[in-house]
Amino acid sequence: MDTDTPFVAPVAEHDSDNPGLDLIAQLHNHSRSVIEAELQRLSRRVPWLGPADLDVIDAALENLSESLILHRLRNTPQDTAPLLWRLFGTATEDP
Numbered sequence: 713m714d715t716d717t718p719f720v721a722p723v724a725e726h727d728s729d730n731p732g733l734d735l736i737a738q739l740h741n742h743s744r745s746v747i748e749a750e751l752q753r754l755s756r757r758v759p760w761l762g763p764a765d766l767d768v769i770d771a772a773l774e775n776l777s778e779s780l781i782l783h784r785l786r787n788t789p790q791d792t793a794p795l796l797w798r799l800f801g802t803a804t805e806d807p
Contacts, residue, residue: 735796736785743777 750773751766761769788796 735793736782739785740777740782743781744774747773747777 747770751770754769755761755766785796
């Protein structure tokens, strides 16, 4: 992980045919942005952490995001997608 270059998460595009996958992609992008920001903050606060240390922390946070949020969303029935957009959508308007 390069701590000098800020990470810019790709923007998820809306897919009206599959709003559930759309939400998962958007939440993954958002969680990556949060993780990258926290890793940059941590590298400034604890400068003796090297790239290998930050990679381990990055992997742990990614696994946490995957197991607590994204995996559960992938296993949610498609008919609940509109409700999930309301609860978790990071957009300012409904799809």
